[in-house]
Amino acid sequence: MDYKPSPDGSEPLTISTKIVVSGGFGVGKTTLVGSVSEIPPLTTEALMTEASEATDDLAATPEKSTTTVAMDFGKLTLDEGLVLYVFGTPGQSRFWFMWDDLVRGALGAVILVDTRRITDCFPAVNYFENDTDLPFIVAVNCFDGMLTHPVEEVREALALSPDVPIVLCDARKPESARDVLKELIRHALTVVA
Amino acid sequence: MVIPNQSRSARVRPYAITGGRTRSRHPLLLETLISVPDFDQDVRDKLIPEARDIYVLCQVKQSIAEISTRLAMPLGVVRVLVSDLADHGQVQVHPTGHVAGQPDRGLLERVLRGLQTIS
Numbered sequence: 556m557d558y559k560p561s562p563d564g565s566e567p568l569t570i571s572t573k574i575v576v577s578g579g580f581g582v583g584k585t586t587l588v589g590s591v592s593e594i595p596p597l598t599t600e601a602l603m604t605e606a607s608e609a610t611d612d613l614a615a616t617p618e619k620s621t622t623t624v625a626m627d628f629g630k631l632t633l634d635e636g637l638v639l640y641v642f643g644t645p646g647q648s649r650f651w652f653m654w655d656d657l658v659r660g661a662l663g664a665v666i667l668v669d670t671r672r673i674t675d676c677f678p679a680v681n682y683f684e685n686d687t688d689l690p691f692i693v694a695v696n697c698f699d700g701m702l703t704h705p706v707e708e709v710r711e712a713l714a715l716s717p718d719v720p721i722v723l724c725d726a727r728k729p730e731s732a733r734d735v736l737k738e739l740i741r742h743a744l745t746v747v748a
Numbered sequence: 749m750v751i752p753n754q755s756r757s758a759r760v761r762p763y764a765i766t767g768g769r770t771r772s773r774h775p776l777l778l779e780t781l782i783s784v785p786d787f788d789q790d791v792r793d794k795l796i797p798e799a800r801d802i803y804v805l806c807q808v809k810q811s812i813a814e815i816s817t818r819l820a821m822p823l824g825v826v827r828v829l830v831s832d833l834a835d836h837g838q839v840q841v842h843p844t845g846h847v848a849g850q851p852d853r854g855l856l857e858r859v860l861r862g863l864q865t866i867s
Contacts, residue, residue: 599816631862642778744860
């Protein structure tokens, strides 16, 4: 690392890393982030500038408009020198560039699925399959302990390759949510050389 | 960075604060931790308001995403200002697990151990 040590050498460096949680709108991403986080989940609003047509009421800013994209994140201190952040992707799947920012440096991704609205996670699956090298797993969020489709049906519906693990979880329960993260890391360990 | 201390209108565009720059020279990911190892009141007083807010906040170690949230400042602006502060040795930029490519086994194993310890 080319980082300068602190001038008086008194402050040890803390490594940080992250996991991304993705999936359709309302599938429980924020719930999962909140379940594993040691702090109340935070929301960061990334401001972005979009080209837009000139409008009369925005005379002061004729050629640009700004939009904010919200993403939730939480934090886990894993040991005295290692912090893990868990980021939820923005609900609006059209903000792909924002996902790239989220994904850079990530250990892997969890795609949360609600089997009642399974198509909602298609954009996320497509993104992680085609646009990133990130290891990912699928976690079926079983609301009320109900699994409406067998796991293999989920695999078929998502056209997932056999090496992508599918796990069941209850995003509301910290232990269950942590198990999902552990499964992702175990999967990532099978992928790295 | 050392323009006189004056209150700034909320109408100032965020990127005016950064002199139009949108990129930082340091690899500042969302999770990159920033701290102020040696807080100096004189340094604080000479910073522009936005950089000063970051300098004061990071007396407690914060990630880029947390700085953006807590100061309601766009991520791009936070990155440029933190990069400037880092260039002047005023903040410590902590390392991330990896920036690109695959993380190493050691890091993954350490994360897994950490997750197992929590439960």
